[in-house]
Amino acid sequence: MAGTTKVNSRTSSRSRTTNSRSSSASSRSSSRGRNEEQSKFHNLFLDELKDIYWAEKHLVKALPKMQKAATSEELAAAIEEHTVVTKEHVSRLEQIFEMLGVRAMGKKCEAMEGLIAEGQTVIEDTDEDTAVRDAGLIIAAQKIEHYEIASYGSLCALATKMGQNEIASLLEQTLNEEKETDQQLTEIAETSINEEAATE
Numbered sequence: 001m002a003g004t005t006k007v008n009s010r011t012s013s014r015s016r017t018t019n020s021r022s023s024s025a026s027s028r029s030s031s032r033g034r035n036e037e038q039s040k041f042h043n044l045f046l047d048e049l050k051d052i053y054w055a056e057k058h059l060v061k062a063l064p065k066m067q068k069a070a071t072s073e074e075l076a077a078a079i080e081e082h083t084v085v086t087k088e089h090v091s092r093l094e095q096i097f098e099m100l101g102v103r104a105m106g107k108k109c110e111a112m113e114g115l116i117a118e119g120q121t122v123i124e125d126t127d128e129d130t131a132v133r134d135a136g137l138i139i140a141a142q143k144i145e146h147y148e149i150a151s152y153g154s155l156c157a158l159a160t161k162m163g164q165n166e167i168a169s170l171l172e173q174t175l176n177e178e179k180e181t182d183q184q185l186t187e188i189a190e191t192s193i194n195e196e197a198a199t200e
């Protein structure tokens with residue numbers, strides 16, 4: 001959300017510059033300037049949308065590997081449930097692309113690729129059937145969730161700013177589901193796994 005604030009404040013300072021520059025220009029060029037600003041803002045929104053679309057699709061493929069590596073049945077079930085939810089997030093994003101009249105297209109998200117690679121490293125660096133591995137998997141999964149929470153929070157703010165309330169509401173739905181998953185993972189870690197891992 002902090003990133004969004006920055007984007008918004010930068011955009012508004014740029015609009016101020018545009019407005020002060022156009023005060024001596026004709027009203028036609030002033031309105032053209034505003035449209036350009038809107039289009040840059042719109043493009044930023046689309047770029048971020050493509051980023052999270054790529055990330056979610058990549059995650060659908062990565063989550064089953066994390067599920068398989070988990071020792072705790074509770075953790076494996078939570079990851080399985082989130083795989084189903086993640087597929088819904090992909091469909092919701094496709095719905096948003098359709099509402100915008102844009103072809104659904106991903107743009108490689110380096111951050112998600114790195115976060116998923118970290119999850120893989122946890123699996124490689126820990127022993128099978130251990131709570132330590134589960135604790136590591138939860139850390140990796142929560143890092144992923146936090147990236148998604150930041151992305152959807154920002155996208156939601158941008159959509160609201162653009163007056164796209166229906167799209168903002170779809171993004172908010174996903175945002176809330178990511179927050180629920182994050183909370184669920186915290187609970188699993190704190191009620192059983194961390195304690196077991198500490199005594200292994």
Ligand SMILES: [Fe+2]
Pocket residue numbers: 056085086089148174178
């Ligand atoms: Fe998601």
